[in-house]
Amino acid sequence: MTKRIAVFSDVHGNVHAFRAMYQDAIKQHVDESWFIGDLLMPGPGIDEIWEIFQKLAPTIIVRGNWDDLTVRGARGQMDLDRPSHVYFARLAEYIGERIDPAIIDEIAGWPLHRTVEVGPLVFGISHNLPDLNMGQALFPTKASTNFDQLFDQERPDVAIYAHVHHELLRYASDERKVLNPGSVGEPFNGWARLQTDTRAHYLIMEVDDQGIAGLNFRHVGYDRVAEGRLADQSGVPYLELYHRTLKSGRVDTHNQPLVDAQNQKYHYAAQYRDYVAKLNNKK
Numbered sequence: 001m002t003k004r005i006a007v008f009s010d011v012h013g014n015v016h017a018f019r020a021m022y023q024d025a026i027k028q029h030v031d032e033s034w035f036i037g038d039l040l041m042p043g044p045g046i047d048e049i050w051e052i053f054q055k056l057a058p059t060i061i062v063r064g065n066w067d068d069l070t071v072r073g074a075r076g077q078m079d080l081d082r083p084s085h086v087y088f089a090r091l092a093e094y095i096g097e098r099i100d101p102a103i104i105d106e107i108a109g110w111p112l113h114r115t116v117e118v119g120p121l122v123f124g125i126s127h128n129l130p131d132l133n134m135g136q137a138l139f140p141t142k143a144s145t146n147f148d149q150l151f152d153q154e155r156p157d158v159a160i161y162a163h164v165h166h167e168l169l170r171y172a173s174d175e176r177k178v179l180n181p182g183s184v185g186e187p188f189n190g191w192a193r194l195q196t197d198t199r200a201h202y203l204i205m206e207v208d209d210q211g212i213a214g215l216n217f218r219h220v221g222y223d224r225v226a227e228g229r230l231a232d233q234s235g236v237p238y239l240e241l242y243h244r245t246l247k248s249g250r251v252d253t254h255n256q257p258l259v260d261a262q263n264q265k266y267h268y269a270a271q272y273r274d275y276v277a278k279l280n281n282k283k
Contacts, residue, residue, distance in 0.1 A: 001209055003118060004029060006056070007181040008202040009036035009127070009162030012066065013043025014185030015230060017200040020222035021184050022052045028204055028218070033057070036162035036181065037064025037127030039107070041091045042242055042253075043185060043227070044234035046098050063110035064127040064162065065134040070095055071108045076276035080269050083260035084253060090237045090268040093275045115154045118207045124156030128163040140166045140180075144173045151176055158212070164188070167201050167217045179203065182217065186251060198224070198249040238262055 006025040011018045025033065035058040039049060072078050073092020080086050096104070113130040116123050127133040129149055137146050138161055150159035151172055158177045166189065167182030182201030189195045199219040206214035224246050231242050241252050241262065252258050263269055 001119065002213060003207050004031050005118070005205045005207065006030040006033040006202060007036065007160060007179070007205055008033065008184050009064070009181055010038045010165055010183035010186060011040075011043075011045075011049060012038055012183070012185035013040045013045040013049060013236075014200075014227060015043065015045035015048050016222040016224070016227040017185045017220075018045065018049055018052050020220045021200040021202050021218075022056060024200075024218060024220045025056070025202070025204070028216075030204060032059045034060035034125065034160070035062070036125060036160060037062050037110075037133060038066040038162065039064075040070050040095055041066055041088075042236070042238060042245075042251075044231045044236040044242075046095060050099075050103060060114050060116055060125055061110050062114055062125055062127050063107070063112055063133060067107050067110060068133065071104055073272075074099070074101075074104050076279040078272070080272065083256045083263055086263045086269045086272065087238065087253065087259045089272045090263075093272050094235070094237055096275070115156060119209055119211065121158055121207065121211055122154070122156040124150060124154060124159045126150070126159075126161055128161055133163070136164075139164055140168050140170070144171065147172045147178050148174075150178060167203065169215065177212070179205070179215070186245065187249065188251075189249075195249045198246075237266065237268060 033056045069088045070092050073089045074096030078085060078089035112133055113126040128138055160179045162180060165183035165186055166180060168180035170178050172178060181203035184200045184202055187198060187201045199221050202218050204216040204218060228243055228246050231239055245251050
């Protein structure tokens with residue numbers, strides 16, 4: 001028995017990156033896929049992202065922190081205490097105005113953590129920590145003791161997480177394996193030459209009767225210019241910031257002064273308050 005599994009995460013609304021990853025996975029003859037969180041926002045993709053997601057039909061799904069933000073924001077539950085909170089809220093408003101509420105409900109029901117047995121191995125799968133899908137505890141350069149937290153629940157042989165947008169193979173303190181597929185829509189790297197590789201990153205993992213038979217960290221090119229045109233046509237907020245990301249690979253999510261300038265320029269907080277008022281009037 002050999003099973004080829006496409007492991008992917010952090011699409012972040014990037015239609016062209018996700019389409020390229022999907023087409024590559026088909027060509028690679030994967031048997032199934034696992035999704036490790038963060039499907040939508042800040043990119044313009046909604047309907048086609050969801051269509052591709054349904055075609056892939058992941059057998060494992062876990063909920064990322066941006067999935068939570070999508071749900072809370074689309075339901076009108078975001079606070080606006082910081083510029084970045086306005087950013088998340090206004091992006092989620094864009095989603096909420098265009099998506100079937102049943103999809104929001106489905107995303108809200110995704111679990112934080114899954115455990116699955118494939119061949120002789122048990123895999124623990126979470127977006128970040130098993131009970132916390134946010135934070136920087138598992139940034140790739142952190143100590144092995146941080147990664148030991150991935151093995152606290154149900155003691156898997158292999159842990160797979162996402163969140164930090166870095167592809168990764170490393171070990172916990174007891175040498176159990178830790179994998180990260182990287183990001184489909186927003187791959188990160190602090191080293192400038194490596195950051196220039198902004199192709200769609202995902203992982204094909206082969207598992208046979210003896211264990212992991214192969215790991216193929218895939219980098220798939222896509223049309224970033226076309227993605228920028230789609231963003232221009234979509235009405236997605238923070239368009240200037242999305243173009244900056246497409247150009248450089250860097251993101252400005254927590255650049256509070258820059259995000260605040262965008263909020264003030266386009267009155268995004270007021271727009272979200274109006275959206276929440278409309279939701280409340282429908283109740």
